[in-house]
Amino acid sequence: MNTTTYRINLxxxxxxxxxxxxPGLAEAPDVDVVGALSRQAAPADLPWTTRWSADATTLLAESRPGDIWLDLTTGEAATAHVPLALEAGLRIIVGATGMASSALDAWRARLETHPGTVLVVPNFSLGAVLMMRFAEEAARWLPDVAIIEGHHPAKRDAPSGTARRTAERIAASRGRAGKSLGDQQAMGLDVSGVPVHALRLPGLLAHQEVVFGGHGEVLTIRHDAMGRECFLPGLLLAIRGLDRVRGLAIGLEHVLGEGTK
Ligand SMILES: NC(=O)c1ccc[n+]([C@@H]2O[C@H](COP(=O)([O-])OP(=O)(O)OC[C@H]3O[C@@H](n4cnc5c(N)ncnc54)[C@H](OP(=O)(O)O)[C@@H]3O)[C@@H](O)[C@H]2O)c1
Structure with missing residues (x-):
C-alpha cells in the first residue's frame, strides 16, 4: 500500500x-495542501492545517525540504519563486506560463551543479499533451504547419506556453527548417520556424489547432479545454510522478506512464 503523502505549497x-x-487536491487522499501563497485574504473555510501567506519567503521558511512548490502564478512571479524554493530544498512544479527562456536556462544551469527538481508543465491537460505528441508525429511526414491558439482575454502571455512548446517539438521532429515568414505579421509569429497565431476572445477558455498542409490535403489536430477541471488529472500525475524527475524537465510527458493499456 502506498502511504506517501505529498505536501503541497500552492x-x-x-x-x-x-x-x-x-478542491481536487483537497479530495486526493495522498495530497495535503500545507501552504498557500496569496496576497488576497484567506478564505473563511481554509483548513486549519494550511498556512496562508502573502509572502513566498515566509511560506518557504515554514516548509520542509522535499515539500512540493506548486506554482500557478505568472511567469514573472514563478521566475522569482523558483530559486527561493530550490534554496529551501523544495521540489517544484511550475504550472505558470510565460517565463523567459533565460529563466529556464538559469534553472537548468543551477540544476546541473546542485541537486534539485523542477518540472515545468505548460499544460496539465492530457488531451493537450496528446495533441502535442500527435503533432510531433505528423510533422515528420507533413512538415508544413501552422498553429492557431485561442484563450480567454485575461491570459497574459501570448502565444501560449502550449503553442510555444508544440512549435518547439514540431521543429525538433520535422528535420528541416520552416519557411521564412518574412515581415508579414499576418502570417503569424515565428516560433522555432512555425507560424503561431494567438486569439484572445471572451467565450474561449483554452483551445489549439495544429494545421498541417500536404499535397491536396489538410490535417488538423485540435484540442479544446471545456473547463479548468481538465487540468486536475494531469496535475495529480505530475505530483505523483515527480520522484521520476531529476534536474529540469519540461512537459507532462516526463511523468506519464503507459496509459491504461
Ligand atoms: N499549466 C497549465 O495547464 C495551465 C492552465 C491554465 C493556466 N495556466 C497558467 O497558470 C497561471 C495562472 O493562471 P490563472 O488563470 O489562475 O491566472 P490568474 O487568475 O490571473 O491568477 C494569477 C495568480 O498569480 C498570483 N500572482 C501574480 N503575481 C504575483 C506575485 N508577484 N507574487 C505572488 N503571486 C502572484 C496572483 O496572486 P494574488 O491573488 O495574490 O494577486 C494570482 O493568484 C498563468 O501563468 C496561466 O498561463 C497554466
Missing part, C-alpha cells in the same frame, strides 16, 4: 487555476 491559491485545482 502559489497562486487565489487565482483562477489555484481556486479550480484546490
Amino acid at each position: 502559489a497562486g491559491a487565489s487565482g483562477r487555476m489555484g481556486k479550480a485545482m484546490w
